[in-house]
Amino acid sequence: MNDRELLELAKQARGHAYAPYSGFSVGAALLCKDGTVFTGCNVENASYGAAICAERNAVSTAVAAGYREFDAIAIAAEGDGCVYPCGICLQVMNEFSKDMRVICQDRESWQDFSLKELLPKGFDSL
Numbered sequence: 001m002n003d004r005e006l007l008e009l010a011k012q013a014r015g016h017a018y019a020p021y022s023g024f025s026v027g028a029a030l031l032c033k034d035g036t037v038f039t040g041c042n043v044e045n046a047s048y049g050a051a052i053c054a055e056r057n058a059v060s061t062a063v064a065a066g067y068r069e070f071d072a073i074a075i076a077a078e079g080d081g082c083v084y085p086c087g088i089c090l091q092v093m094n095e096f097s098k099d100m101r102v103i104c105q106d107r108e109s110w111q112d113f114s115l116k117e118l119l120p121k122g123f124d125s126l
């Protein structure tokens with residue numbers, strides 16, 4: 001699974017987004033170290049604070065299936081330009097795979113970051 005293919009799965013997942021309040025649909029595709037892929041979309045709620053981002057949805061789905069080691073996550077958001085994961089999602093990724101990569105759609109292409117680059121000093125109580 002290369003970055004382009006992973007991003008394509010993120011775009012497909014974006015089609016399932018439930019975002020009637022923000023109107024901002026996001027999809028994510030999470031590549032596990034063994035090659036398994038989990039996807040997620042943002043799911044909003046009438047109680048706005050109950051919304052979950054696409055990235056955390058994908059990570060939670062993977063963890064619930066017994067996967068905790070991730071290689072990369074691709075993110076496809078609405079509109080033009082690069083959308084980076086929010087701080088909470090970065091922190092959640094940091095919990096499981098500090099060395100993972102973050103691939104953000106940017107128009108017809110993408111940008112590739114390390115998680116460390118986007119969250120240089122994540123909280124860790126261990």
Ligand SMILES: O=c1ccn([C@H]2C[C@H](O)[C@@H](CO)O2)c(=O)[nH]1
Pocket residue numbers: 019022024025026041042043044051052053054055075083084085086
């Ligand atoms: O990286 C991001 C940024 C935002 N959102 C969602 C949360 C909310 O539903 C909507 C607007 O912030 O987009 C994501 O899923 N991922």
Ligand SMILES: [Zn+2]
Pocket residue numbers: 053054055056085086087088089090
């Ligand atoms: Zn988030």
